[in-house]
Amino acid sequence: MLKRILFSAGLIVGLLALNWLISTQIEGYVATIILHAGIFVILAVSLNLVNGFTGQFSLGQAGFYGIGAYAAASLTTYGQIFLFRHWFHDDGSISWWMGSLLLILAMLVGGIAAAIAGIIVGLPSLKLRGDYLAIVTLGLNQIIVVVLNNMDKVGGPRGFGAIYPKNLNPISIPQLSSFFWVYFVVAIVIIVSINIRYSVHGLAFIAIREDEVAAEAMGIPTTKYKITAFVLSAFFAGVAGALFAHTDGFIAPNEFDFIISINIVVMVVLGGMGSVSGTAIGALLLAVLPEVLRGSFEEYRLVVYAALLIILMLVRPKGIFGQEELSRAWFKAQLLGLKTLPSRIKEWADGLGQKRSTMTGRSK
């Protein structure tokens, strides 16, 4: 118990210190990239609950992300008209405490809105399996984008940055988010994921992933567990949306397109499906990589990004971490693995010219 309290206290103090460092010492552009990377870590780790743990293939995470962002941004703009106008000073600024309280409210509202959407989507569609579930969640993602595009109250295709109520000054989305809050949620989603993974529920998730029929036969209520994972994942995506809206102060429907969902899935698979630390590192890597490539070879950066993605998948088909967590044993195994790398590249090159494949790995 004492260990946990010390860990939590250390985490919060560390985050606050880093928060101070980043807000004062690092230029705004880099700081924004760090915040966006954190938001993608939340999205990827939460998607890992569904895709990595229960083995369901959801391709609609950006839809829930969008619902969370719009719900939270609506709260902090429209809510200002009648709910908490007096929380703000006359010049539109807000104190750190009240701002944080409002951000927590916004995150809860965003998360709950996305979770409700998750229940509505999950109940019927989780009956579908494999690729059918993928395409249905993807379709729902696109429906959400089209609906957002047609909602004039939140800007429609022009995007949502401010509202213009009659008789009042325009109210813009307050930029309440900060390094502390983004990475606090990152810590929460990682801790929740790891705790679930090693609990009884986590074992049920894994059983469903390994063999749904066998899990059902063992008396695991598969539908209940699949929906639990799906709704929890949607909730965190909604929280990420709330953070995103209050980081940028501007959101637009195309920022929640299915392309973003695909990006999130790529992060999960690249990091290692089912590995929490792997997913987090995959997300950080893929969120930061395009920005690092910016500048040096601007025109080719997305070409390089795509080529790296293909090469990584060819070299490490199970993702960077596989299903393992980041640990000392993992590093030892990698050092051993590094020695076999040249032979594996040779194997791939040989495979290109090979006439007949060895017919292993037959699909079930």
Add this chain to the structure above:
Amino acid sequence: MPESHHILSTFVQQVVNGLTLGSIYALIALGYTMVYGVLRLINFAHGDVFMVGCYIAFYVASAMFRAHMDNWFAGAAAFAAATLGCGLLGVVIERLAYKPVRNAPKLTPLITAIGVSLLIENVAVLKWAFGPDPQFCPQVLPSDGKILHFHGVDEPVDSVLLIAFTIVLLAFLWHVVRNTRLGKAMRAVSQDKDAASLMGINVNNIISFTFFLGSALAGSAGFLFAALTHVQINAYLGIPLGLKAFTAAVLGGIGNIPGAALGGLIMGLAEAMVEGYGSLVHIPPSYSDAVSFVVLIVILLVRPSGLLGKGGVEKV
């Protein structure tokens, strides 16, 4: 009578619009469904192969146009170049990127496919490749701008030609899959790779052939789209059209060839109907993009394996 006549005329127009769009969806969807049939892989790069087909048709047609050759021969040349070029591209993609990960965990080939898709798009948009600016394909076919009058209903010849051509391509594909040795081998591989291999079928070659056939159809669709629909083409064209086409393949029952064609036509018609008549039931035309997905979800909830797909019994 003029009033009712007008209603009929617009209705036929909407149907033709829907069939035109549906034909393109159907041709692309066939590639998705055939590849899924043999590899159980969602080939995300397929929409981009279609985009490359559009550009090949555009370049050949432009060259012909500059040489003052606007006739059926010019059209045939553009068609052949787009079809063969895309077919070869498909085979190359399969050999280089998909074959090494064929036996890897299920999502690895999928992510590789996403990588290939991103690679094609981002190379295409470079200045020395297709470039970032949208292009209009020159109208090399003599049918351009002509209107067909049929019992008082006016239709552009281009649309009718596109639909007729799609029917010919579908019939040809059906013949190949049903009546030739290669088609038989393809069906065998999609049923059971190991058993097919034991029967002396060269599975690798058949998979390559499947990719060739599917990508060639996408190339043909690219030619039809660029030359006959008067829509501008750009390097990111493959994303939305590929997505809709894939949805069409799932709608018809993925892995099922007639299902993909049927799914494509249904999606095209549904979109055209919402654009034409949605406002009568208070659905603004801007919702037409969402309609195909709503149709998909409703159909999958009623028939979880698609319209013509066989419901798989899960074996333990």
